[in-house]
Amino acid sequence: MTKILVIFEVAKGKIVGLTKECLTVVKSLSSTMKADVEGVILGSGIGDLAVEAGKFGVKKVFKVDDPQFSGVNILYHTRTIEALIKESNPTLVIAGATLYGQELMPRLAARFNKAMFASMKSFSVDDDEFEGIHPLFEEKLFVKMEADIDQMNFTTILGGNNPEAEPNESLSAEVVDFIPVIQDSDKREVFVEEKIAKVSVDITKAKLLVSGGRGVGSQEKFVVVFDSAKALGGEVGASRAAVDAGWVPYDHEIGQTGKTVTPDFYIACGISGAIQHLVGMRNSKTIIAINTDEEAPILEVAHFAIIGDLHEVLPELVKQV
Amino acid sequence: MKTKDGYLTLNILIFVKATIDRNAPLDPDEIFPGDRDDKSDVMTNNYDKHAIEAALRIVEEKGEGKVTAVCLGSDMADKVVKEAIAMGCHGAIRIENSEAEITHFFSVAKILAASAKKIGEYDLLIFGMQSYDYGTATMAPMVAEFLDLPLACFVEKVSLNEGKITVEKVIEGGTRTMELQMPAVLSIASTGDYEEPRYTSVRRIMKASKTDVPVWEISDLGIDDDEPSVEFDDIEVPPARTEKCVVIDEGDPNELVGKLLDTLKEKGLNLGAFK
Numbered sequence A: 001m002t003k004i005l006v007i008f009e010v011a012k013g014k015i016v017g018l019t020k021e022c023l024t025v026v027k028s029l030s031s032t033m034k035a036d037v038e039g040v041i042l043g044s045g046i047g048d049l050a051v052e053a054g055k056f057g058v059k060k061v062f063k064v065d066d067p068q069f070s071g072v073n074i075l076y077h078t079r080t081i082e083a084l085i086k087e088s089n090p091t092l093v094i095a096g097a098t099l100y101g102q103e104l105m106p107r108l109a110a111r112f113n114k115a116m117f118a119s120m121k122s123f124s125v126d127d128d129e130f131e132g133i134h135p136l137f138e139e140k141l142f143v144k145m146e147a148d149i150d151q152m153n154f155t156t157i158l159g160g161n162n163p164e165a166e167p168n169e170s171l172s173a174e175v176v177d178f179i180p181v182i183q184d185s186d187k188r189e190v191f192v193e194e195k196i197a198k199v200s201v202d203i204t205k206a207k208l209l210v211s212g213g214r215g216v217g218s219q220e221k222f223v224v225v226f227d228s229a230k231a232l233g234g235e236v237g238a239s240r241a242a243v244d245a246g247w248v249p250y251d252h253e254i255g256q257t258g259k260t261v262t263p264d265f266y267i268a269c270g271i272s273g274a275i276q277h278l279v280g281m282r283n284s285k286t287i288i289a290i291n292t293d294e295e296a297p298i299l300e301v302a303h304f305a306i307i308g309d310l311h312e313v314l315p316e317l318v319k320q321v
Numbered sequence B: 001m002k003t004k005d006g007y008l009t010l011n012i013l014i015f016v017k018a019t020i021d022r023n024a025p026l027d028p029d030e031i032f033p034g035d036r037d038d039k040s041d042v043m044t045n046n047y048d049k050h051a052i053e054a055a056l057r058i059v060e061e062k063g064e065g066k067v068t069a070v071c072l073g074s075d076m077a078d079k080v081v082k083e084a085i086a087m088g089c090h091g092a093i094r095i096e097n098s099e100a101e102i103t104h105f106f107s108v109a110k111i112l113a114a115s116a117k118k119i120g121e122y123d124l125l126i127f128g129m130q131s132y133d134y135g136t137a138t139m140a141p142m143v144a145e146f147l148d149l150p151l152a153c154f155v156e157k158v159s160l161n162e163g164k165i166t167v168e169k170v171i172e173g174g175t176r177t178m179e180l181q182m183p184a185v186l187s188i189a190s191t192g193d194y195e196e197p198r199y200t201s202v203r204r205i206m207k208a209s210k211t212d213v214p215v216w217e218i219s220d221l222g223i224d225d226d227e228p229s230v231e232f233d234d235i236e237v238p239p240a241r242t243e244k245c246v247v248i249d250e251g252d253p254n255e256l257v258g259k260l261l262d263t264l265k266e267k268g269l270n271l272g273a274f275k
Helices: A017-033 A047-056 A074-088 A099-111 A184-188 A223-232 A240-244 A275-281 A310-320 B046-062 B075-087 B105-119 B139-146 B202-209 B253-266
Strands: A003-008 A036-043 A060-065 A092-096 A117-120 A122-125 A129-136 A141-148 A153-157 A174-177 A189-196 A208-212 A235-238 A265-269 A286-291 A304-307 B011-016 B018-020 B042-044 B066-073 B091-096 B124-128 B151-161 B164-171 B174-181 B184-188 B215-217 B231-236 B246-248
Touching: A003 A017, A003 A074, A003 A099, A017 A036, A017 A092, A017 A122, A017 A153, A036 A047, A036 A074, A047 A060, A047 A174, A060 A074, A074 A099, A074 A184, A074 A189, A092 A099, A099 A117, A099 A153, A099 B139, A099 B151, A099 B164, A117 A122, A117 A129, A117 A141, A129 A153, A184 A189, A189 B164, A208 A223, A223 A235, A223 A310, A235 A240, A265 A310, A286 A310, A304 B253, A310 B253, B011 B046, B011 B075, B011 B105, B018 B075, B042 B046, B042 B075, B046 B066, B046 B075, B046 B124, B046 B151, B046 B184, B066 B075, B066 B105, B075 B091, B075 B202, B091 B105, B105 B139, B124 B139, B139 B151, B139 B184, B151 B174, B164 B184, B246 B253
Parallel strands: A003 A036, A003 A092, A036 A060, A060 A174, A092 A153, A117 A153, A208 A235, A208 A265, A265 A286, A286 A304, A304 B246, B011 B066, B011 B124, B066 B091, B091 B215, B124 B184, B151 B184
Antiparallel strands: A122 A129, A129 A141, A141 B231, A189 B174, B018 B042, B151 B164, B164 B174
8 A cells, every 4th residue: 555654743732834734735645646644743742632633634643652752853753753664664755844844854865865855835746756846046946856656755845835734523543652763873962952932922814014124223123113013003023033133022033934924915124035034925915125225135025115214114104104 | 073182173074065146147057057157157055154154163162173165066166165265164175076067965965975974084064054056955964864973954053062062953933952962964044143154355265266175076985876766857937027016216205105105005005904
């Protein structure tokens, strides 16, 4: 029987959204390939999540539930999933191209001396081939990738290209305990701690976002972004640069390591437009950039741009709207 | 590398890549530096500059050590190697790729792993988090596996402590701290401590151009000839954006905003809808 193995990523006690996007891809692959879908989930105290995984059309869930997995150690994950793959022999191993997936999957592929489908915008199966599209040059070009289906394949799926699969409450999967495999040499990587910001606002539902980047200048100066968002009836967004600088809490971050948003209006203030930010907001309906630099990459995705100082333009905008 | 007296001499290999320059026109038939004739079309992969910055700072903070830049590329990549030296790397090696033109990440990872083996002495192998051209972000993890070394990707901060390196790496929503036994492989994030790579000067680049950079041949590295299991095929150009950005750049803030709101209104867009 042909098998697809889905790696269920867990963060903040939940199955992550991108894993659910992968499950949408997997649903279509498995019906074309007539394949059984299996999942693997790793962590500590994840019994409920393993059961939840079964509601996504997965036939069997391998659960690695062990205190050694209470913090994410990607080498432990690699070793254990490698052992599972050897036992289960899937045709395809699939995960989200999250920061976790991007580190884990090339390690796994290399262990089987395989290349991989890395960060796929689309991924499908033809008669005897897997094929997919991978972005080049920060999505200015795309390249097709393909591989024979008669061998083991590894793929990571880029976020934001597929809807999240919805759990079906009437479905359930057989949950099988899988014993973790950790070798002494794996202790060369040790988990120390994780710092994750508490989430207090959900900016993904906002219709209007006023978003600030490095160009805002300081935490004190960020007040103008908050004030404008409030006056216009929207929420505050930020680039990673602004979050890293400590000007804005993490739950406002938009982009690769933050949220993906698609509001009616996205007002990007002092954001140059690094690709890591663009991937999180480029599908907003109307994008307005306020920037002193007319060469800034943000103008490549913006619909409207004011070339000027955001500290002068924003108050004026609030006054005139 | 521990010497007899137990003193730790730090050897860092930093892997740099030449890519098409961000400002050069993109041509789907000429996506590699070797395809171009004009050196100004080529740049150091921008993510690698953060990696160079990290390597140099680790050595500077420790007060001793050596950073060697390793680059697989054609002679078009000489510029990149020289820039690495100009930034402060102590030496460099270019692996000749003019004839072979190997670009597939799987094969490149094998070549880079083999070159590290040939160099022999290293404590850290440092990579940029991804490349501007392919952007697969596979290089550090694959090389780590081919050499059976500990790995941390998307690293924003490091500290060394007796043969171990403690790293803070980016995760969605925050950071994770890991401790790795050296030798280890790192990929460096474009955010965090190494966000702003140092600039170099014309004088330093001139000086670097006089540095003798050994050129190695791939055939001397003893690589297996396994074909990558996944192939790259046609390059596609996305449909051009139909409407250009409306740029408003004339007038004082009052006029700029007035023009923006007029334009929005013409298009039936109401910024005041959510007040």
